[in-house]
Amino acid sequence: MTDPAPLRSHSVDDFVRAYENDRRLRGFRCGRCGATTATWGLACSRCGEAALEEAQLPENGRVIAGTIVAVASEEFVNEAPYAYVVVELEGGARVSGWMPGVRSEDEIAPGTRVRFQPSYKPGVQFARWNASGDDTGR
Ligand SMILES: [Zn+2]
Numbered sequence: 001m002t003d004p005a006p007l008r009s010h011s012v013d014d015f016v017r018a019y020e021n022d023r024r025l026r027g028f029r030c031g032r033c034g035a036t037t038a039t040w041g042l043a044c045s046r047c048g049e050a051a052l053e054e055a056q057l058p059e060n061g062r063v064i065a066g067t068i069v070a071v072a073s074e075e076f077v078n079e080a081p082y083a084y085v086v087v088e089l090e091g092g093a094r095v096s097g098w099m100p101g102v103r104s105e106d107e108i109a110p111g112t113r114v115r116f117q118p119s120y121k122p123g124v125q126f127a128r129w130n131a132s133g134d135d136t137g138r
Contacts, residue, residue, distance in 0.1 A: 099126050
């Protein structure tokens with residue numbers, strides 16, 4: 001069976017299945033510059049290289065934006081209030097997710113260290129995380 005595509009497409013469903021089944025964050029790494037992304041594309045957004053390979057994404061990152069969700073959809077109704085965050089993982093891939101138990105935007109200030117938290121609940125879950133004491137994690 002021949003497939004002319006250098007890489008099969010990567011859908012949001014694939015991404016969701018990967019962490020729900022394997023407890024992994026799945027994405028792509030550029031074969032030339034090493035940039036990582038959670039989203040499939042035809043070429044590296046940093047250097048234009050077409051050779052993107054599937055890769056497991058790092059689980060640690062920092063919040064770059066976030067907000068508190070007080071009124072939740074049905075799936076999350078028992079979790080509200082919680083935080084919805086955009087996280088830049090080590091290596092540069094950006095992933096959106098949620099953080100249970102966060103009630104104030106002060107807890108998710110830009111730069112806050114977080115770690116992927118495998119969970120049976122829907123969505124990509126993160127938790128605050130302090131690295132080996134080199135800062136307080138804010
Ligand atoms: Zn690249």
